[in-house]
Amino acid sequence: MLRFLATRRSASAVTLNAPAPSADELDILLRLAARVPDHGKLAPWRFVILDGQAKAAFAARLEALALSRDDATAAAKLAKLKIPPLCVAVIASPREAPIPAWEQELSAGAACTTLLYGAQALGYGANWITDWYAYDAQANAILGLSGAERVAGFVLMGTPREPPMERERPDVAALVSRWRDAG
Numbered sequence: 001m002l003r004f005l006a007t008r009r010s011a012s013a014v015t016l017n018a019p020a021p022s023a024d025e026l027d028i029l030l031r032l033a034a035r036v037p038d039h040g041k042l043a044p045w046r047f048v049i050l051d052g053q054a055k056a057a058f059a060a061r062l063e064a065l066a067l068s069r070d071d072a073t074a075a076a077k078l079a080k081l082k083i084p085p086l087c088v089a090v091i092a093s094p095r096e097a098p099i100p101a102w103e104q105e106l107s108a109g110a111a112c113t114t115l116l117y118g119a120q121a122l123g124y125g126a127n128w129i130t131d132w133y134a135y136d137a138q139a140n141a142i143l144g145l146s147g148a149e150r151v152a153g154f155v156l157m158g159t160p161r162e163p164p165m166e167r168e169r170p171d172v173a174a175l176v177s178r179w180r181d182a183g
Helices: 002-007 022-033 051-068 071-076 101-120 137-143
Strands: 043-050 086-092 127-129 150-160
Touching: 002 101, 022 086, 022 101, 043 051, 043 101, 043 137, 051 071, 051 137, 071 086, 086 101, 101 127, 101 150
Parallel strands: none
Antiparallel strands: 043 086, 086 150, 127 150
């Protein structure tokens, strides 16, 4: 597991082709994602599967929305959604509870991470994205979000055409400090 984590890389979304995880594999991935830390056992997330014709129709509606705003840049960004064969939209769906919404949203982020790692562990490429359509109220309505729900991420899956590229990683030493009691 440590070797996997040390070498894990996201595949570029536009390199992801068929095959994607099968229905049985997707079921496994969703079951794993539902095991993330979840203070209060609230399950403050849900999953929307986008594949095949449904994903194409969703992307077409987003493209129409972008173009109705004369935003060709936003429309072009949809390639990351259109090309991969499978997308799982992870929706942060906070519950009324003593657990802060922020903590519940972190749990939804953990579900995204688990889907990403799980897909890669099964031998697929995966990429966790957000983009304008994760934050746009009209796009969220098209996806069927309600109330306080927000998109935690779109986890795109498929078989990469090329190995994922390594990227520059942060200097961990620059990010670490030790708390000292000054009192």
